[in-house]
Amino acid sequence: MKKITTLLLLISGIFIGSSDLNAQAADHSNANIQYSVNKISPSNEVDASSSFYDLKVKPGQTRRIQARIRNATAKQITVKSKFFTTFTNNSGQIAYTQAAKKDDTSLQNKISDFTEIKKGDEQVTIPAKGSRVVTATTKVPQSTTGVMLGSWYFEKTNQNAGKPANGININHKYSYALAVKLTTKEISHPKLTLGTVTPGLKNYRKAVLATIHNPRPAVMSQLSVKTEVTQKGATTVLFKNTSQNLIMAPNSHFQYPTFLDKQPMKAGDYTLNMTVTTKDAKWPDQTWQWSKNFTITNEQARQNNRQAKNDPDVPISIWWYVAGVVLIAAISAGIVYLLMNRKRRQ
Numbered sequence: 001m002k003k004i005t006t007l008l009l010l011i012s013g014i015f016i017g018s019s020d021l022n023a024q025a026a027d028h029s030n031a032n033i034q035y036s037v038n039k040i041s042p043s044n045e046v047d048a049s050s051s052f053y054d055l056k057v058k059p060g061q062t063r064r065i066q067a068r069i070r071n072a073t074a075k076q077i078t079v080k081s082k083f084f085t086t087f088t089n090n091s092g093q094i095a096y097t098q099a100a101k102k103d104d105t106s107l108q109n110k111i112s113d114f115t116e117i118k119k120g121d122e123q124v125t126i127p128a129k130g131s132r133v134v135t136a137t138t139k140v141p142q143s144t145t146g147v148m149l150g151s152w153y154f155e156k157t158n159q160n161a162g163k164p165a166n167g168i169n170i171n172h173k174y175s176y177a178l179a180v181k182l183t184t185k186e187i188s189h190p191k192l193t194l195g196t197v198t199p200g201l202k203n204y205r206k207a208v209l210a211t212i213h214n215p216r217p218a219v220m221s222q223l224s225v226k227t228e229v230t231q232k233g234a235t236t237v238l239f240k241n242t243s244q245n246l247i248m249a250p251n252s253h254f255q256y257p258t259f260l261d262k263q264p265m266k267a268g269d270y271t272l273n274m275t276v277t278t279k280d281a282k283w284p285d286q287t288w289q290w291s292k293n294f295t296i297t298n299e300q301a302r303q304n305n306r307q308a309k310n311d312p313d314v315p316i317s318i319w320w321y322v323a324g325v326v327l328i329a330a331i332s333a334g335i336v337y338l339l340m341n342r343k344r345r346q
Helices: 298-308 318-345
Strands: 004-012 037-042 053-056 061-070 077-085 115-117 123-126 131-139 145-155 168-183 193-202 207-213 219-231 237-248 252-259 269-277 286-296
Touching: 037 077, 037 168, 053 061, 061 077, 061 123, 061 145, 061 168, 077 115, 123 131, 193 252, 193 286, 193 298, 207 219, 207 237, 207 269, 219 252, 237 252
Parallel strands: 004 168, 053 168
Antiparallel strands: 037 061, 061 131, 077 123, 077 145, 115 131, 145 168, 193 207, 207 252, 219 237, 219 269, 269 286
């Protein structure tokens, strides 16, 4: 029986800079979700009406934050929580529900490293139709500036699989992520850089993968990206891609794809031309333009073509047909020779 695990994430309202990523929290009466998590507003917030923690802090300062977990069911439940430092996923969006596989080299201060959940609150039991307040303390590092972004992640334990249907077992898991934004002083100028450009696969699709870095402690929102790939020294565009409304976490990176679609990947020397623009209201419009040469080797082309799921049927070479005809002719000639030789003997 196939099993599909569906994580239904409820990211409590996030408003960062000029980018509104509000997602409504679940209705407390929703029988499917069964529980909810809401922030308890701390003092001296940048915006007390927001549903996430938006704190103005100073280096070396200690701040306490709290959340209330409500149980809407007739049975007690257990909820566990942890802190994550946000990163930018390869869809060009901020990830709040897991840790990055590899941090950007520019990331110096991680919220998950200097924020501690009160002992005993990491996993709590909430009585039927009741609620529980949990507490965490964040100790801002002395050497910090700009914005640090993370999340307080909550998940109910023992979430059971749904009823099997058509041989598929669907497991709904409901979780919450309350964004935590700590700001010491907004940086005055944003910066983006282009890292490696390599051939590869994204979701089993052949692509040229360009790594975009945000080395500054600032959220970069309202990003638009345009790419074109040409043969090195040529002007004819072979592949291209465009995207709008991307957003990057502070001190993070992600790989932006330019898909080859159904065209086979071929070895050779190429050039990637990329333009990235931000219309984030924190700064005047900023545009970055890069041009970078890269090489696709025979081995890289072979592996990616073999592993891709969107390749067209590879045409059979005419030489295979020629070889087949020659083989059939040789076999036929051999049979004729044997028959004639047998008759002569008789």
